[in-house]
Amino acid sequence: MNIIKKYIPLTIVFIFGIITLASYYVPHRASDEYLEWINKWENIVSAFALFLGMISLFYSHYKKIQRKVDGWGYSLFVYIGFFIIMGAAILSKGNISKEGKLTYLGWSFNNIFNPLSATMFSVLAFFIISTAYRSFKIKSFAAFLLFICGLILMLGNIPLGEIIWDKVFGWTKLTIGEIKDWIISVPSTAGRRGIMIGIAIGAAVTSLKIIFGIERGYMGKE
Amino acid sequence: MNRKFLLASVIILSLGIDAFSNKSKDSIKQNIEKIELKNLSVVDYPSDKGNSIILYFDKDEKQKNFQYEIYLSTDSANWIKAKQAKYDELSASNIEIPFWMWNKKRNINALAIDVTKVFSLQEDDYFKQNPKGFSVYAKVIAIGDNKKYESQIVKGIAKANWFRIDRLNNLVLVLIISIVFFIIVSRAKKRELFIRKIAGLEAIDEAVGRATEMGKPVVYIPGIGSMSGISTIASIFILGEVGKKIAQYDATLKVPHYDPIVFTVAKETVKQSYIEAGRPDSYREDINVYITTDQFAYAAAVDGIITREKPAACFYMGYFMAESLLLAEVGAGVGAIQIAGTDVDSQLPFFFTACDYTLIGEELYAAGAYLSKEPMLVSALKVQDFGKFLFITFAIGFSILLLIFSKIETSYAEKLLDIFRVR
Amino acid sequence: MKEKLNKILKLDRRYLFVLLTLSIVIPIIKPIGIPSKSISTSVKDTYNFIENLPEGSTIILSLDYDPSTAPELHPMASAVLKHAFKKNIKVIILTFIAGSGGLIDELVRTIPPQYSKEYGKDYVVLPYMANPLAALTQMASDIHSFYDKDINNKPLKDYEMMKNIKNYKDVAGVIGITGTALLDYWVVYVGDKYGVPILGGVTAISQVGYGPYLQKKQLKGLIGGMKGAAEYEKLISQPWKGTSGIDALNIAHILVIVFIIFSNIVLLILKFL
Numbered sequence: 065m066n067i068i069k070k071y072i073p074l075t076i077v078f079i080f081g082i083i084t085l086a087s088y089y090v091p092h093r094a095s096d097e098y099l100e101w102i103n104k105w106e107n108i109v110s111a112f113a114l115f116l117g118m119i120s121l122f123y124s125h126y127k128k129i130q131r132k133v134d135g136w137g138y139s140l141f142v143y144i145g146f147f148i149i150m151g152a153a154i155l156s157k158g159n160i161s162k163e164g165k166l167t168y169l170g171w172s173f174n175n176i177f178n179p180l181s182a183t184m185f186s187v188l189a190f191f192i193i194s195t196a197y198r199s200f201k202i203k204s205f206a207a208f209l210l211f212i213c214g215l216i217l218m219l220g221n222i223p224l225g226e227i228i229w230d231k232v233f234g235w236t237k238l239t240i241g242e243i244k245d246w247i248i249s250v251p252s253t254a255g256r257r258g259i260m261i262g263i264a265i266g267a268a269v270t271s272l273k274i275i276f277g278i279e280r281g282y283m284g285k286e
Numbered sequence: 287m288n289r290k291f292l293l294a295s296v297i298i299l300s301l302g303i304d305a306f307s308n309k310s311k312d313s314i315k316q317n318i319e320k321i322e323l324k325n326l327s328v329v330d331y332p333s334d335k336g337n338s339i340i341l342y343f344d345k346d347e348k349q350k351n352f353q354y355e356i357y358l359s360t361d362s363a364n365w366i367k368a369k370q371a372k373y374d375e376l377s378a379s380n381i382e383i384p385f386w387m388w389n390k391k392r393n394i395n396a397l398a399i400d401v402t403k404v405f406s407l408q409e410d411d412y413f414k415q416n417p418k419g420f421s422v423y424a425k426v427i428a429i430g431d432n433k434k435y436e437s438q439i440v441k442g443i444a445k446a447n448w449f450r451i452d453r454l455n456n457l458v459l460v461l462i463i464s465i466v467f468f469i470i471v472s473r474a475k476k477r478e479l480f481i482r483k484i485a486g487l488e489a490i491d492e493a494v495g496r497a498t499e500m501g502k503p504v505v506y507i508p509g510i511g512s513m514s515g516i517s518t519i520a521s522i523f524i525l526g527e528v529g530k531k532i533a534q535y536d537a538t539l540k541v542p543h544y545d546p547i548v549f550t551v552a553k554e555t556v557k558q559s560y561i562e563a564g565r566p567d568s569y570r571e572d573i574n575v576y577i578t579t580d581q582f583a584y585a586a587a588v589d590g591i592i593t594r595e596k597p598a599a600c601f602y603m604g605y606f607m608a609e610s611l612l613l614a615e616v617g618a619g620v621g622a623i624q625i626a627g628t629d630v631d632s633q634l635p636f637f638f639t640a641c642d643y644t645l646i647g648e649e650l651y652a653a654g655a656y657l658s659k660e661p662m663l664v665s666a667l668k669v670q671d672f673g674k675f676l677f678i679t680f681a682i683g684f685s686i687l688l689l690i691f692s693k694i695e696t697s698y699a700e701k702l703l704d705i706f707r708v709r
Numbered sequence: 710m711k712e713k714l715n716k717i718l719k720l721d722r723r724y725l726f727v728l729l730t731l732s733i734v735i736p737i738i739k740p741i742g743i744p745s746k747s748i749s750t751s752v753k754d755t756y757n758f759i760e761n762l763p764e765g766s767t768i769i770l771s772l773d774y775d776p777s778t779a780p781e782l783h784p785m786a787s788a789v790l791k792h793a794f795k796k797n798i799k800v801i802i803l804t805f806i807a808g809s810g811g812l813i814d815e816l817v818r819t820i821p822p823q824y825s826k827e828y829g830k831d832y833v834v835l836p837y838m839a840n841p842l843a844a845l846t847q848m849a850s851d852i853h854s855f856y857d858k859d860i861n862n863k864p865l866k867d868y869e870m871m872k873n874i875k876n877y878k879d880v881a882g883v884i885g886i887t888g889t890a891l892l893d894y895w896v897v898y899v900g901d902k903y904g905v906p907i908l909g910g911v912t913a914i915s916q917v918g919y920g921p922y923l924q925k926k927q928l929k930g931l932i933g934g935m936k937g938a939a940e941y942e943k944l945i946s947q948p949w950k951g952t953s954g955i956d957a958l959n960i961a962h963i964l965v966i967v968f969i970i971f972s973n974i975v976l977l978i979l980k981f982l
Contacts, residue, residue: 089456181580190722266670269651
């Protein structure tokens with residue numbers, strides 16, 4: 065059992081890890097063909113995993129409906145929503161529009177999915193304002209500096225900000241756009257580069273750990 | 287009589303025109319003189335798939351005002367014009383290959399040519415029909431001084447290469463890091479290595495303890511990354527440790543998932559954590575739940591779970607995008623202690639403001655070593671430190687060298703830049 | 710006084726939500742018309758890139774955003790497509806996000822007829838592909854080996870504009886408009902590797918992160934957020950949702966700044982009381 069659960073996955077990871085790493089240094093067509101083949105396998109495995117995930121989803125909601133736990137109606141809606149959209153997709157044969165007219169799937173997409181997604185994203189605006197009011201307290205010089213940079217970037221992002229800046233600081237002969245571009249391209253880029261380099265090195269070492277079987281989190285625990 | 291005279295005149299005239307045109311053709315043919323271009327060669331373009339060649343020949347000062355037309359053929363009979371360029375436009379430095387493969391200081395005319403484009407070949411068919419390489423003939427027509435000169439015909443072959451010598455710099459770096467990795471990891475057990483305190487990871491005990499006291503669940507969100515993401519792998523490891531502590535304290539754990547593969551792996555991880563903690567009976571299948579693979583639908587579902595269940599602690603570990611604040615703010619709203627960790631720097635500000643503890647990038651990758659204290663994982667952290675040390679040394683040292691070389695001799699500066707160029 | 714100030718600091722966030730709603734809704738219903746003074750360099754670079762392309766060139770337009778980020782990205786996608794058609798540039802539209810189908814459909818239903826553009830001759834739409842890495846690497850050798858059919862399930866090779874398109878060498882550039890990290894993939898796996906000019910359109914929050922790429926010219930141009938979309942619409946003289954949303958953006962930004970300053974002033978007063 066140990067061979068199946070431990071050694072075979074480790075061997076697979078090692079072999080494919082080394083081959084994929086080596087393919088970066090091999091210009092031959094064989095390398096491209098290997099990568100295409102691996103990508104196809106990834107798609108197949110993802111499809112099966114999605115199927116497993118859906119079974120789990122339906123099972124857990126079925127249990128909630130069966131036991132009539134608090135909020136079981138939402139679980140019923142999971143089934144209703146799924147079958148309505150599936151039905152629309154099947155009837156429309158997967159097309160969003162046909163001959164310039166919206167199909168059932170297209171209508172569902174435009175009038176249900178679109179507004180719901182946009183709503184969730186727009187909730188972000190409200191959360192930003194409540195977080196900013198609650199949490200952005202200037203308690204140190206570093207926080208003050210951060211606030212000034214944030215203020216310049218926010219004002220630089222809006223035409224009204226340009227007008228305000230020109231009225232108050234127009235005498236400096238600098239536009240807020242120039243200062244904003246400088247902040248983005250110099251200190252922000254420098255900081256980002258540092259983080260990116262650290263993350264890249266971390267990713268490289270973690271990859272080595274995974275290839276050589278030192279990091280085994282992806283297998284689940286032993 | 288007049289008709290005969292007219293006919294004779296026409297015949298003589300046409301013969302004359304014909305003779306004149308033949309003479310012109312002869313004179314045009316005579317205008318294309320033969321020339322021997324010194325060291326004219328066609329070589330395979332190194333480190334490529336096998337669809338390019340390099341044509342080069344020595345520069346001649348007398349041809350400074352010349353223009354060159356390069357012709358290629360597969361049978362030295364039917365020629366196709368591949369490229370046209372002036373004397374000044376052709377040089378060894380045009381070939382984008384590093385100095386260890388090609389001497390850019392040579393006084394030659396050189397250019398790279400993609401043969402598939404010249405002969406309009408489909409790449410798939412090209413590689414299938416020419417597994418051992420594509421033979422090509424080349425000649426150069428030099429135009430200048432009101433004359434045309436045709437060079438000798440040379441033959442070359444475009445072959446697929448098996449190793450990218452132009453990426454040697456990259457390979458050397460990878461080998462250095464790998465060798466250091468092996469050395470450090472192999473000495474892992476001999477010495478206890480120091481890791482600085484990471485507040486977010488230290489607070490895990492506090493968060494789980496709080497959840498147990500309040501009798502409320504712990505919600506662990508592994509992000510929206512796939513299992514191939516390093517941050518997701520790190521997150522699953524942390525989930526294992528968190529699961530163990532929760533099993534020990536007999537608290538409740540909820541893990542909603544975005545990715546079905548991550549869900550499958552997390553299920554096994556959590557189950558094993560409960561077994562290791564000696565509480566296999568406390569494990570339930572519905573600890574891990576797959577929600578959906580749509581970003582905002584997932585955020586909406588998790589927000590609903592947090593709002594209804596009112597957890598005492600929320601963990602956000604992994605890859606997050608725009609939904610980060612949606613999740614963190616709702617968690618803050620129910621009064622949960624929040625610990626976040628991500629390598630997506632654009633989301634860090636949101637986690638900083640809404641969460642109690644935040645792990646930045648590499649701190650998330652170090653979590654495995656930090657929590658388990660396994661000597662091999664801890665020593666792997668030192669390899670990261672070595673990598674950063676190497677980078678800092680190169681950045682400072684080579685910047686100074688570049689400055690010096692650019693003042694003294696620019697070719698050294700170019701060679702130095704070549705060492706760090708990514709191809 | 711101290712209690713009142715503490716109460717203000719702990720103000721119920723629903724009041725803030727109401728104020729924010731009013732600040733966004735009112736300018737949309739009754740536009741103020743705040744003029745845009747300048748156009749950022751990165752937007753100008755994007756505009757100039759398309760403007761300087763020879764007629765008949767082909768570009769790839771990768772539209773990878775879903776309805777959540779559509780308010781920022783859809784106007785810039787529309788502006789770029791209109792500009793391309795105006796310059797008689799052929800467009801290959803593709804996507805790696807499942808939720809973008811309806812948005813792409815809206816673009817291709819409404820914009821091509823305005824410029825008398827014909828499907829198959831002036832533009833094609835490729836089907837959604839789940840694996841962006843596979844697509845990006847395979848298109849380097851042969852687009853048709855990965856995308857053998859278009860979104861209408863017809864062979865891609867049969868379309869007039871695709872007959873001369875084999876791989877990235879036949880394409881003048883790629884414009885990736887996305888709310889995800891897909892633009893990074895285009896830069897790393899296509900721009901850096903094959904020397905294809907890459908330009909981008911991203912949300913305002915992601916824009917800052919592309920500073921390093923812009924500096925090193927790995928990205929030839931970038932349109933950031935709704936402001937970037939409004940600037941692009943101004944350049945092509947076709948105001949649309951980017952321009953109309955800018956008033957609401959103005960007021961909302963000012964409101965957030967005012968709230969931050971206000972809460973810090975209250976905190977400062979409390980400190981000295």
